[in-house]
Structure formats: structure tokens, C-alpha cells
Amino acid sequence: MREDLINIYKDAPAIFETIRGEISKVVVGQKPVVEQILVGLLAGGHVLLESNPGLGKTLLVKTIAGTTGLKFSRVQCTPDLMPADITGTTLIEEVDGGKAFRFEEGPIFANIVLADEINRASPRTQSAMLEAMQEKQVTVGKNTYRLEEPFFVLATQNPIEMEGTFPLPEAQLDRFLLKVFIDYPSSEEEHEIMERYTGHAEPRVERVITRRELLSLQQLTREVPISDDLKRWAIKVVISTRSWEGVEYGASPRASIGLILASKARALLRGRDYVDKEDLVAMAHPILRHRVILTFDSERRGVSCDQIISDILKSI
Known part of the structure; x- marks a missing residue:
């Protein structure tokens, strides 16, 4: 391991603890959700957040962006949003008595892009993000x-209010490393939310890490070792989704890559220098739930992707 990575590894536990502390100033509870988003950042993958309205999805993303100090932009997706509204457009302007073309960058040119209610954008606009998400260009x-x-x-995205929405195609869903569910807070957490946001001024977060440090942490994530036995176990889980009863289409090899990377990131967040089976089990649901397509009969019977994944994990 390079010397600079060794130094950042020594500082990593303190950095992660500070990040969690800053986020907790604004976001009450939701520790598993915060951890999974941080896993996505460390693994260099995109994250899809799903919950009912009013559970703080947008606030959570903005708070995490604030702790990194990275360039942040927000796209409010609507049916009339055009691809150029995201990617940017070429303008004609006068220069020294003549005309010249100038490219005006869209909000996609940021380090962290919040696509709010992405399923309200038209398929044409959704596809405009595919190249950026996969090729980073x-x-x-x-x-x-x-x-x-x-x-x-x-x-x-919201699982309700489906009128006027366009479900994401499988090709774009597969570009997301994780799909994270946000549940309702407990009664104690909701009381804390009420106290925090009906009293004094709303809390603010401080920047914890720089862009260079985050890039180093991403590289360090890939250096976390994992045994061959656990690699084979992860591949077996992913392959099982392709032939499991009630599944129409299973996960692709991209899921195997994502499961290993996410597990490495989780191990690093937990302060370990190796991947444990616990990491693979914990990351299996957010990695696979949006990549498994159920049969019509399974959906009719109310079977969920998470149930299928749980059954696969128990069987292996």
C-alpha cells in the first residue's frame, strides 16, 4: 500500500466519525441509510433513495454534500424537463465582431448531483443521464x-403518487450501485425532529473532508482485502438470482462487482482492514433489490425482491 494511502487509512476512523457527527446535527436517526450512502460515496457508485414523501431524502443528500465541500447541484425533475436542462447546451455569442460557439455547462457538471424525484422526468431526459452515470462524460x-x-x-423517488411518473428502465436502474429505502422514524426520533425544527435556528454542518481526501479514500476502499472464499460466496448469491423461483430476470455481473466494492467500503467505514461475511450479507439487499425482476405471478402474490434476496442468503 502506498505511503499516502497508509496515512489516510490511519485518519479514516476519525474522519468517518466526524462525518457522522456532522450529519447527525441535521438528520435525526437513519443511521443505516447514512452508512449506505457513505458506502456509495466510498465505492464511487450512484445511489437511488426511495421513501414516502416528507422523510428527508433531499435534506439528507444536501447535508452529506455539505460535509464534503464538493460542488453540489440539484435537478428538480419534472415531465417538461429537457435533456439540455441537465447536460448543458451550446450557445452562439458575438466575439470580436464575429460569432463563436460556447458550451454552457448544465447541473450535471458537479461532484454531487441530486436528481430529485427522478421518476417524474421523461424517458428521454432520464436517458440523458445514462452516459454521465456510466462513462462520467x-x-x-x-x-x-x-x-x-x-x-x-x-x-x-417516491413509491406513491405514481400519476405523471415514468418508471426508470432496467438499464438505468442497473447504473445505481445501491437502492436505499428510508423508513419512518421512531416516536422518539420524531419527537427529536419536532424539537429541533420548531425551536431554534436550523443546524448547519461543517466541511469535514476535501475532494483530494475523498479520492484517496475511494482508492483505499479498493485496497481492502477480501478472501477468495467470500468472493465465491458473493458470486454464488448473484448467480442464484438468475434461476430462483419467482424471478423473471436476475442480477448481472455488475451486481457481483458492486457487492464486493460495497462490502469493502462498509468494512472501511466500520474500521476494519478486511471484508467480513457480515459486510456481504448487509450489502446484499441494497445492491440486488433493484436488479431482480420478479415474475408476474410473484408480484400478484405480493412477494417482494427483499424476500427473494433473504431466501437466497438463507439457502447459501
Whole structure:
């Protein structure tokens, strides 16, 4: 391991603890959700957040962005949003008595992009994000523009209010490393939310890490060792989704890659320098739940993807 990575590894536990402390100033509870988003950041993957309205999805993303000090932009997705509204457009302007083309960057040119209610954008606009999410570049006309590293898309969607929405196609869902569910807070947490946001001024977060430190942590994540036995176990889980009863289509090899990377990131967040089976089990649901397509009969019987994944994990 390089010397600079060794130094950042020594500082990593303190950095993560400080990040969690800053986030807790604004976001009450939701520790598993916060951890899974941080896993996505460390693994360099995009995250899809799903919950009922009013549970703080947007606030959570903005808070995490504030702790990193990275360039942040927000796209409020609506049916009339055009691809150029996200990627940018080429303008004609006068220069020294003549005309010249100038590219005006869209909100996709940021380090952390919040795509709010992404399923309200039209399929044409959703597809405009595919190249950016996979290739980390944007092509407009004949020109291709690289996006600055690190680059994350944190998208939100509501499972209700489906009128006027466009479900994400499987190709785009597969670009998200994790799909994270946000549940209702407990009664104690909701009381704390009420106290915090009906009294004094709303809390603010401080920047904890720099862009360079985050890039180093991402590289360090890939250095976390994992045994061959656990690799084979992870592959067996993913392969099982392709032939499991009640599943129409299973997860692709991208899921195997994602499961290993996410487990490495979780181990690093937990202060370990190796991957444990516990990491793989914990990350299996957010990695696989949006990549498993159920049969019509399974959906009719009310079977969920999480149930299928739990059954697979118990069987292996």
C-alpha cells in the first residue's frame, strides 16, 4: 500500500466519525441509510433513495454534500424537463465582431448531483443521464466533455403518487450501485425532529473532508482485502438470482462487482482492514433489490425482491 494511502487509512476512523457527527446535527436517526450512502460515496457508485414523501431524502443528500465541500447541484425533475436542462447546451455569442460557439455547462457538471424525484422526468431526459452515470462524460453534438472526479448521482423517488411518473428502465436502474429505502422514524426520533425544527435556528454542518481526501479514500476502499472464499460466496448469491423461483430476470455481473466494492467500503467505514461475511450479507439487499425482476405471478402474490434476496442468503 502506498505511503499516502497508509496515512489516510490511519485518519479514516476519525474522519468517518466526524462525518457522522456532522450529519447527525441535521438528520435525526437513519443511521443505516447514512452508512449506505457513505458506502456509495466510498465505492464511487450512484445511489437511488426511495421513501414516502416528507422523510428527508433531499435534506439528507444536501447535508452529506455539505460535509464534503464538493460542488453540489440539484435537478428538480419534472415531465417538461429537457435533456439540455441537465447536460448543458451550446450557445452562439458575438466575439470580436464575429460569432463563436460556447458550451454552457448544465447541473450535471458537479461532484454531487441530486436528481430529485427522478421518476417524474421523461424517458428521454432520464436517458440523458445514462452516459454521465456510466462513462462520467457528457456528449453534446460532436464534443465530449469529461466530468470532474469524484462524480455521484444521488436520486430520489417516491413509491406513491405514481400519476405523471415514468418508471426508470432496467438499464438505468442497473447504473445505481445501491437502492436505499428510508423508513419512518421512531416516536422518539420524531419527537427529536419536532424539537429541533420548531425551536431554534436550523443546524448547519461543517466541511469535514476535501475532494483530494475523498479520492484517496475511494482508492483505499479498493485496497481492502477480501478472501477468495467470500468472493465465491458473493458470486454464488448473484448467480442464484438468475434461476430462483419467482424471478423473471436476475442480477448481472455488475451486481457481483458492486457487492464486493460495497462490502469493502462498509468494512472501511466500520474500521476494519478486511471484508467480513457480515459486510456481504448487509450489502446484499441494497445492491440486488433493484436488479431482480420478479415474475408476474410473484408480484400478484405480493412477494417482494427483499424476500427473494433473504431466501437466497438463507439457502447459501
